[in-house]
Amino acid sequence: MLIEARGITKIFRRRGFFRSGDAADGTRALDGVTLSLEPGSITGLAGANGSGKTTLLRVLAGRLLPDSGTILLDDRPAGGAELRSAGALAEAGGAGFYSRLTARENIEFFGALSGLSRAEMEERCAALPVRLGLRETDLDKRFDALSEGAARKISLLRAFARRPRLLLLDEPANGLDARSAAAFSSLLKEPAVRGRAAVLYVCHDPAELARSCGRVLILREGRIAAELNGPAEKDIAEACGGAT
Amino acid sequence: MIRQIFAFIRKDFLVEKSYKVSFALGAVSTVTGMAVFYFVDKLFGRSFSPYLAEYGSGYFAYVFAASAFFGYIGTGAGSYSEKLRAEQLQGTLEAALSSPVRPAVFLTALTAWNFAFATFELALYALAGVLVFKLDFGAANLPALAAVALLSAASFAALGIFSSCFVLLFKRGNPAAWVLNNFEGLLGGVYFPVAVLPLWLGWISKLLPISYAIRAMQLALYKGAGFTELRTELLALFAFSCVLLPLSVKAFSLALEKARRDGTLGQY
Numbered sequence: 001m002l003i004e005a006r007g008i009t010k011i012f013r014r015r016g017f018f019r020s021g022d023a024a025d026g027t028r029a030l031d032g033v034t035l036s037l038e039p040g041s042i043t044g045l046a047g048a049n050g051s052g053k054t055t056l057l058r059v060l061a062g063r064l065l066p067d068s069g070t071i072l073l074d075d076r077p078a079g080g081a082e083l084r085s086a087g088a089l090a091e092a093g094g095a096g097f098y099s100r101l102t103a104r105e106n107i108e109f110f111g112a113l114s115g116l117s118r119a120e121m122e123e124r125c126a127a128l129p130v131r132l133g134l135r136e137t138d139l140d141k142r143f144d145a146l147s148e149g150a151a152r153k154i155s156l157l158r159a160f161a162r163r164p165r166l167l168l169l170d171e172p173a174n175g176l177d178a179r180s181a182a183a184f185s186s187l188l189k190e191p192a193v194r195g196r197a198a199v200l201y202v203c204h205d206p207a208e209l210a211r212s213c214g215r216v217l218i219l220r221e222g223r224i225a226a227e228l229n230g231p232a233e234k235d236i237a238e239a240c241g242g243a244t
Numbered sequence: 245m246i247r248q249i250f251a252f253i254r255k256d257f258l259v260e261k262s263y264k265v266s267f268a269l270g271a272v273s274t275v276t277g278m279a280v281f282y283f284v285d286k287l288f289g290r291s292f293s294p295y296l297a298e299y300g301s302g303y304f305a306y307v308f309a310a311s312a313f314f315g316y317i318g319t320g321a322g323s324y325s326e327k328l329r330a331e332q333l334q335g336t337l338e339a340a341l342s343s344p345v346r347p348a349v350f351l352t353a354l355t356a357w358n359f360a361f362a363t364f365e366l367a368l369y370a371l372a373g374v375l376v377f378k379l380d381f382g383a384a385n386l387p388a389l390a391a392v393a394l395l396s397a398a399s400f401a402a403l404g405i406f407s408s409c410f411v412l413l414f415k416r417g418n419p420a421a422w423v424l425n426n427f428e429g430l431l432g433g434v435y436f437p438v439a440v441l442p443l444w445l446g447w448i449s450k451l452l453p454i455s456y457a458i459r460a461m462q463l464a465l466y467k468g469a470g471f472t473e474l475r476t477e478l479l480a481l482f483a484f485s486c487v488l489l490p491l492s493v494k495a496f497s498l499a500l501e502k503a504r505r506d507g508t509l510g511q512y
Binding site for chain 2 (some may be wrong): 012058061062063064065067080081084085089095096097099100101105107109110112113114115117128142
């Protein structure tokens with residue numbers, strides 16, 4: 001088992017700097033979430049807006065510290081630093097990129113922060129841009145000149161290029177055209193691309209979750225409400241109560 | 245670690261270069277700064293003041309060297325909060341800190357470009373001092389100057405890192421930067437020697453690393469003072485660095501952890 005989260009709770013309190021805040025006064029985004037992810041597996045995560053999906057991804061990526069619960073990485077307790085080292089989160093659109101740099105310069109910069117040389121990044125990214133439907137010219141455009149879809153693809157490229165052990169995808173196909181979304185979906189299923197990474201895949205499309213994921217977790221009000229193994233599209237839709 | 249620091253330097257250079265007007269104005273401001281000295285020189289000439297006797301230099305030579313040096317070590321005090329705020333506003337702070345990069349390395353990398361540029365500026369000032377203003381740096385004790393610069397930069401970097409903790413937690417409103425901007429120049433002996441200050445202000449100035457930094461730099465530059473003559477100043481700067489630097493990095497780590505716990509790292 002690569003990663004195991006036990007009883008993860010995250011409450012966003014309304015508080016001042018010196019007041020710890022009252023838990024009852026805040027928003028309980030995650031409420032005792034327990035899950036495990038196997039290397040090489042693709043696990044779907046579905047749920048209505050505000051059910052805690054993004055918060056869970058951010059906790060597992062080490063970006064957000066939980067209030068309680070433990071996370072084990074390879075059976076050892078992992079803190080934020082270990083999680084940031086093991087995981088990569090592809091988030092919405094152009095978040096977290098330098099608008100004045102080109103897409104390529106951004107990829108190289110974040111690769112270097114992960115300890116990768118420019119040559120290593122180029123080798124890792126060699127085939128991916130074309131597969132994702134990016135043009136060579138897109139890579140040399142300034143980031144703020146990219147379309148939303150292209151920015152989303154660069155975000156995926158950044159996450160894939162790190163070859164993380166834990167790949168966290170937050171609605172990765174949002175903003176992609178149908179062909180690019182299909183290309184991404186087929187890319188994700190290729191072991192050569194994702195390696196032995198455990199993938200946690202947030203998506204609002206039951207059909208895509210059924211196609212891509214061996215297992216789907218349904219999150220409701222910060223809790224795992226259902227765990228579906230090898231589910232069909234209608235099982236996911238039903239479990240979500242129409243609000244994927 | 246080296247790769248991460250160079251990645252920041254390259255990124256900052258590319259970003260700076262992309263703002264062509266600002267980049268050009270930055271270079272021009274170095275020249276206008278020197279023009280100010282030219283007119284100070286015209287006004288005061290090479291007149292000596294009894295307060296400056298121990299440094300063996302006139303007012304112009306004193307203020308020229310102190311201002312250039314203050315500009316250099318001030319990079320540490322101002323750049324951390326400025327760069328951190330810029331990363332917040334661009335929405336890149338959380339992404340950069342989501343990489344496996346340790347806080348101490350991140351802090352070094354964050355301002356590496358600023359220090360590189362400040363070093364270049366300092367070299368330009370030194371060149372102009374010799375070629376344009378005919379200042380005599382012949383007596384300079386270079387090893388002692390290097391030690392003063394290193395320890396001063398470390399002390400000021402620590403103050404800058406403390407200041408960046410406020411930016412991390414409160415985003416805007418930075419009392420540490422306010423204190424640094426308003427009191428270091430006044431009490432540190434940049435524009436006049438500390439001996440000019442009333443006794444009680446002189447005592448306060450002893451609590452600031454800048455006072456030791458400027459005095460040691462002037463003595464090493466114009467009187468050729470070495471490690472023995474400068475031991476009080478060097479020990480004071482060493483003590484400031486040894487105490488403040490680890491404390492400031494620890495404070496930054498704690499502030500970072502609080503921001504990660506509150507989920508405010510990506511906010512601005």
